[in-house]
Amino acid sequence: MAYSEKVIDHYTNPRNVGTLDKAKKNVGTGLVGAPECGDVMRLQIEVDDNNVITDAKFKTFGCGSAIASSSLATEWLKGKSIDQAMEIDNMDIVEELALPPVKIHCSVLAEDAIKSAINDYRVKNGLEPIQLEKSHH
Amino acid sequence: MKLPIYLDNNATTPMDPRVLEAMLPYFTDKFGNAASRNHPFGWVAEEAVDYAREQAAKIIGATEKEIIFTSGATESNNLALKGVFEMYKDKGNHIITVVTEHKCVLDSAHHIEKLGGQVTYLPVKPDGLIDLQLLEDSITDKTILISIMYANNEIGVIQPVKEISAIARKHGVLFHTDATQAVGKIPVDVNADGIDLLSFTGHKLYGPKGCGALYVRRKNPRVKVTAQIDGGGHERGMRSGTLNVPGIVGFGKACEIAMQEMATESVRLATLRDKLEKAVTELEETYVNGNTENRLPHVSNVSFKYVEGEGLMMAMKDLAVSSGSACTSASLEPSYVLKSLGLNDDLAHSSIRFGLGRFTTEEEVDYAIEVTKKAVNHLRDLSPLWEMFKEGIDLNSIEWAEH
Numbered sequence: 001m002a003y004s005e006k007v008i009d010h011y012t013n014p015r016n017v018g019t020l021d022k023a024k025k026n027v028g029t030g031l032v033g034a035p036e037c038g039d040v041m042r043l044q045i046e047v048d049d050n051n052v053i054t055d056a057k058f059k060t061f062g063c064g065s066a067i068a069s070s071s072l073a074t075e076w077l078k079g080k081s082i083d084q085a086m087e088i089d090n091m092d093i094v095e096e097l098a099l100p101p102v103k104i105h106c107s108v109l110a111e112d113a114i115k116s117a118i119n120d121y122r123v124k125n126g127l128e129p130i131q132l133e134k135s136h137h
Numbered sequence: 138m139k140l141p142i143y144l145d146n147n148a149t150t151p152m153d154p155r156v157l158e159a160m161l162p163y164f165t166d167k168f169g170n171a172a173s174r175n176h177p178f179g180w181v182a183e184e185a186v187d188y189a190r191e192q193a194a195k196i197i198g199a200t201e202k203e204i205i206f207t208s209g210a211t212e213s214n215n216l217a218l219k220g221v222f223e224m225y226k227d228k229g230n231h232i233i234t235v236v237t238e239h240k241c242v243l244d245s246a247h248h249i250e251k252l253g254g255q256v257t258y259l260p261v262k263p264d265g266l267i268d269l270q271l272l273e274d275s276i277t278d279k280t281i282l283i284s285i286m287y288a289n290n291e292i293g294v295i296q297p298v299k300e301i302s303a304i305a306r307k308h309g310v311l312f313h314t315d316a317t318q319a320v321g322k323i324p325v326d327v328n329a330d331g332i333d334l335l336s337f338t339g340h341k342l343y344g345p346k347g348c349g350a351l352y353v354r355r356k357n358p359r360v361k362v363t364a365q366i367d368g369g370g371h372e373r374g375m376r377s378g379t380l381n382v383p384g385i386v387g388f389g390k391a392c393e394i395a396m397q398e399m400a401t402e403s404v405r406l407a408t409l410r411d412k413l414e415k416a417v418t419e420l421e422e423t424y425v426n427g428n429t430e431n432r433l434p435h436v437s438n439v440s441f442k443y444v445e446g447e448g449l450m451m452a453m454k455d456l457a458v459s460s461g462s463a464c465t466s467a468s469l470e471p472s473y474v475l476k477s478l479g480l481n482d483d484l485a486h487s488s489i490r491f492g493l494g495r496f497t498t499e500e501e502v503d504y505a506i507e508v509t510k511k512a513v514n515h516l517r518d519l520s521p522l523w524e525m526f527k528e529g530i531d532l533n534s535i536e537w538a539e540h
Contacts, residue, residue, distance in 0.1 A: 003451075008451075011448075011451060011452075014519060017518065017519055019524065031521065031535075031538075032538050033537070033538065034537035034538065035481075035482070035483035035486070035522060035532060035537070036481070036482035036483055036486075036537075037482070038445050038446075038447075038462055038471065038482075038483075038486040039445070040520075040521055040522055040537070041521070042521040059519055059520060059521035059524060060519060060520070060521065061443060061444065061445055061448075061516075061519075061520040061521060061522045061523075062445050062448055063445055063447040063448045063451070063462075064447065064448055064451040066445075066448070067448060067519060112538075116538075
């Protein structure tokens with residue numbers, strides 16, 4: 001499959017690869033996907049006192065689109081407030097990376113990873129988890 | 138060394154220039170229809186086809202009258218299964234095949250089921266080979282055909298063909314083999330192997346695409362198949378349609394070259410394959426799929442745990458290989474062949490098939506080793522599963538969010 005230059009760029013030079021300390025109270029971790037499905041994405045955010053995401057890291061097992069989607073997600077997360085981050089839609093990722101239709105799944109996974117990381121952060125800080133739409137796939 | 142490097146010779150092979158040279162006159166000067174019996178243009182074409190028929194027969198130890206030219210192995214397999222079923226269905230409606238067969242065999246079998254046939258799909262052992270006892274136990278008095286491939290396209294394992302044919306003979310059942318991956322790579326002999334019908338094709342042995350053959354035994358027993366394509370009654374009525382003369386000439390030439398060079402070539406390729414395999418399996422958590430004793434000399438199917446096959450292929454961008462992961466399909470299902478070996482989905486998603494060929498050099502293999510190791514290490518650095526494995530976390534203990 002011919003990928004867009006942006007996918008190849010993120011795949012070749014992934015941004016923000018790594019691990020944050022998930023034990024820390026201001027770190028939220030989202031782990032989505034399953035090895036059997038060929039995609040596992042782990043996305044982490046570090047949040048400051050003003051509810052702003054100061055750092056984001058990812059590790060992904062998956063195809064080029066999955067890696068690119070999570071890499072892009074970490075770029076977008078940094079500097080956003082939790083509320084702004086909650087609004088990232090998978091179709092924004094599809095558009096930015098020009099993902100082909102069979103790869104939309106990867107962007108859905110990235111959106112889910114973002115929301116799952118935010119909810120992990122919320123729960124850790126005594127907030128209600130935000131009810132997520134039941135999976136769209 | 139020219140990039141990218143082609144290591145997908147199980148999918149198709151480049152044409153040998155000697156084959157192309159043999160074919161060229163038959164497009165222009167010698168363009169006659171082999172069925173034109175009344176003028177020299179037709180005679181020239183017919184003579185070329187006869188010669189190619191001998192060449193194609195020889196590589197499998199058959200006689201030229203037993204070769205039916207087709208458009209390729211897919212058509213040959215369709216003709217063998219459907220043609221035998223239609224011809225012998227009064228005798229019985231049961232056929233036996235294997236879950237790891239090529240799609241065209243499995244889909245032909247499904248078609249036969251729709252026509253009222255009964256099909257047994259034998260499982261394979263974890264090494265990809267069939268259980269001979271199970272095969273024999275599956276035969277009923279309604280069984281008319283056993284269709285089992287000679288060598289598998291994904292993992293290269295070679296089935297115990299002689300033992301299979303002995304069982305078939307003992308029960309008076311015909312034996313068809315899809316030998317697409319085997320012919321030209323290892324010695325195949327329809328008599329020594331006891332084969333009644335055999336499919337093969339040009340483009341897997343450095344010949345042209347679009348030309349293959351079905352071997353149909355003429356003696357002990359005399360096998361008949363019902364034509365699937367009707368028309369002018371070409372190929373002794375079993376496959377109508379104007380013969381693809383240049384393709385057939387090329388196919389014949391490709392068989393002749395493969396036969397001459399097989400002995401030395403298979404040793405050379407096995408040496409290169411082993412070098413590649415030894416080097417890449419030095420990486421941790423790396424497994425070779427399928428039986429490593431009985432397999433084609435040029436194929437290696439390797440699972441690199443904790444990295445995903447398609448992502449891996451992307452990182453190996455100067456290598457043309459194939460992945461057992463089906464991430465590109467809507468279903469996201471990994472290879473059914475690898476799953477049939479009992480591989481977990483995660484390992485099946487993590488596999489790469491290396492298929493070496495006549496034009497593969499040692500320099501290219503060295504490069505492939507370097508690229509593969511680098512890519513696997515790069516992706517493992519990116520892989521949360523690898524990190525968990527390294528931390529000693531049991532991945533089975535995690536409740537994965539299914540997608």
